[in-house]
Amino acid sequence: MVFSTDEFKFIADMVYKQAAIVLDEKKKYLVEARLSKVMNDEFLWSPNELITKLQDSASTKLRAKVVDAMTINETSFFRDGHPYEELRQSLIPTLIKTRAAEKQINIWCAAGSTGQEPYSIAMTLRQHFPELAAWRIKIIASDISDRVLEQARSGRYSQLEVNRGLSPALLSRFFTRDKDHWVANKELKDLIEFRKVNLVEPLVGLPKFDLIFIRNVLIYFNVGTKKEILAKIAKTMRPDGALVLGTAETMLGVTDEFERRSGTRTALYTLKAQCAAGGVS
Ligand SMILES: C[S@@+](CC[C@H](N)C(=O)[O-])C[C@H]1O[C@@H](n2cnc3c(N)ncnc32)[C@H](O)[C@@H]1O
Known part of the structure; x- marks a missing residue:
């Protein structure tokens, strides 16, 4: 299905307005391929028909x-490895000390796609920190896409998906075989609440987080949108909370509300003191 320049521009503008995802001309082939499927499902036979319906x-x-x-939903279990090492060696041990009185930890996996990221966090907690069994642990895993949230909620993965990052030991401990798929056990599912959250819209009804994973999503936005999202996220964080970006991502040139922690390969950020104290609006 070939879209004219104007038709492509209409779609790109609409997607930008709804989700702030930037689609430039280089992505035209991808847009056409993906929209062909939507159009078939909806019995729409030309770009013009699709656009007329979208205008309603x-x-x-x-x-x-x-x-x-x-949306690009690329993800895998324990993606990049080191953020989970950081979680095991530093982030969770620190929270066990600082939250000892309240015995509660809130983690947000923003843009968690099909769920491999929140399940990897949940496995790290359950495998290495048995002392947290008596704590109130909540992992909120969100995404803009209903399709990926549906899979994430089901916790159901193909052999190919589990082969990407899951060791045989973790697979047999935390997943149950269902024909040619694997399904996450209740022990993991009980830790995670899946929600639809569009990062571009106001962030409502979320608790204050001790830890936020927002990995490999900001790359799809322009600098202004990144800045707005990070400003909102700063307000959802506990003053001593931590935020993890994708390995190749940085806040350099985007915002100075956060500072990067040195001495780690993980793109790990904390709030600057004056921002944590509420000095930055
Ligand atoms: C490449 S995946 C990253 C998944 C996971 N965080 C990781 O690093 O493996 C990016 C995800 O961001 C989601 N996304 C894109 N735009 C979004 C928006 N405006 N609000 C929330 N999620 C969004 C997509 O649906 C997609 O699942």
Whole structure:
């Protein structure tokens, strides 16, 4: 299905308005391929028909479906390895000390895609910190895409997906075989609440977080959007909380509300003292 320049621009503008995802001309082939599937499902036979339907204000579901089709959901269990080492060796041991009185830890996995990231966090907690069994631990895993949230909630993964990052020992301890798939056990599912959150919209109804993983999503946004999202996220963090970005990501040139922790390969950030004290709006 080939889109004209104007038709492509309409789609790119709409996706930008809904999700702040930037689609430039280089992604036109990808947009066309992904929209072909949406159009087949919806019995729409030309870009013009699709656009006419999208212009109808009642087409909320179709707009969400188009945005969903434009998301890149690449992920894997224990992606990059070292953030989970950081979690095991430093972040969780620190929280066990600083939250000893309240015995509660809130973790947010923003843009957690099909769930491999929040399940990896949950496995790290359950495997290495048995003392947390009596604590109230909540991992909120969110994404803008209903499609990936559905898989994440089901905790159901193909052999190919578990082969990407899950050791045989963790697989047999935390997953149950269901024909040619593997399903996360209740022990992991009980730790995670899955929610639809569009990072571009106001962040409502979220608790204050001790730890935030927001990995490999800011790369899809322009600097202004990154800045706005990080400002909102700063307000959802406990003053002594920590934030983890994707390995190749940085806040350099985006915001100075956070400072990067040195001595680690992980892109680990904490709030600067004056921001943590509420000095930055
Ligand atoms: C490449 S995946 C990253 C998954 C995981 N964090 C990781 O690093 O493996 C990016 C995810 O961001 C989500 N996303 C894109 N735009 C978003 C938005 N505006 N709000 C929330 N999630 C968004 C996509 O649906 C996708 O699942």
